Amino acid sequence: MQTSMTPLPNTIIEQAAAWHAHLQSGEVSDSEQAAFAQWHAADPAHAEAYTRMEALWANFEQVQADPAKKAVQAVLQPTAKRRSKLAVRTLALAAVVLATGWLSQTQPARVMMADYRTGIGEQRVITLADNSQLTLDTHSAVNISFNDRVRHVELLQGKLLVTVAKDKRRPFIVETLEGTARALGTQYQVTRHRKVTQVTVLESSVEACASKQSSCVTLHPGDATRIHDVRVEPVMVANVPQETAWTHFKLLADDMPLATLLKELQRYHRGHLYVDEAAISDVHVSGVFALDDTAHTLKVLADTTPVVMTQYTPWLTIIRPAK
Known part of the structure; x- marks a missing residue:
């Protein structure tokens, strides 16, 4: 697996988790806010750890592990007095456990461990082994898997623009939880919203299919569709300049x-x-x-x-x- 993530010391992850928990409490004084800003700016590793914690918790509602979810919800319950240091430490520990792999099969943790990911406000251009190019939008994450039969990109969250290098032997597939967008040689965009995937084609053609039903449509330049896990919406006309302006x-x-x-x-x-x-x-x-x-x-x-x-x-x- 290729990865762009640098391992961080557990102490920094714990500090980031504790700060994140406290900032979400609604009980942050001006001096504490200043202290956080000072901590955040003191070391690039602090900023990176906090960005990862934000990404993890931004998607935490998708976690299906009930015991872990209930434990964190219990910590988050408001009390008559200020949340105790023990509660914050418990939440920090829960976040560390999540971030270090206890729930490695959940979507937030998979995003954190993706082959390539971007932070908030960041974009990234990636050249793959076959010379195809991926442009990742802000707060996006992908896994890459190539073999002799297929070129496979899993979009975990966010948006990407892909320019596919031609290879008649191996189709190029972008997959999300909702479905797939399959091409041989083309340029197209895939966006993952909450439980919906949108595919927009710039060049050539793409076959878009739902993951749980044999429902597919073929898209040509200027076409778009939305994929749900059990159906694909009718083809619609895309405003390509508007759809792709984010790349600039x-x-x-x-x-x-x-x-x-x-x-x-x-x-x-x-x-x-x-x-x-x-x-x-x-x-x-x-x-x-x-x-x-x-x-x-x-x-x-x-x-x-x-x-x-x-x-x-x-x-x-x-x-x-x-x-």
Whole structure:
């Protein structure tokens, strides 16, 4: 297995887990926030450990191991007083156990141990052994498996653009939990949303199939579809420039609901964007927005739309309709 991840000392993983648990408690003072910022900046390994912890817990709701899930939920239950140090240490220990492989077959842990992955706000271009290229979007993860019969890429989360090197002997397959996108020589994009996979074709053709049913459609340039585990939706026309603008760290919006734009921006933004979608449902935006400078994009949106954005910490921005 090829991997881009560097092993981290358990002490740093424990510190990251403890900080993550405390920051989620809602009881962080300004001095504690400053202490966290100092710890985060003190060592690149601290930042990497915290990024991995965020990625792990961002997907923790998918974990199916009930005993582990119940144990963590018990620790997270609010109490009348400040959460005890023992509770935080217990949560830290639970996170360390998860991160070091106890639940190695769960989706969050598999993401952490993927062959290739990107952090929040990061993109990466990977040249494979057959000279095919993968462009990974922010917060994405893949496993690679090539043999004499097939070239196989497993997309665990996020989005990728693949440019396939021609090889008539070996089909190129991108697989997710929902299904597969199979090609011989082409360029196409695969995006994994929650329980839905979208396939968009730029060149040649791709066969998209559901994982649990013999349901397939053939896509040609400019086509797209969405795959569910038991069905494939009818072919639709894709806005290819809009769909692939992310490869240049751009987001193209054409009368896009602001809430939809903020969801996409959240994938690139390290802090949490809290927004009441119903309250801003009538706000739409158009334009070209930067994904590699989310602070600037948020300022532009605050200046040009009828919303108020209040940053409480570097990790929390609340977005409300203007009164």
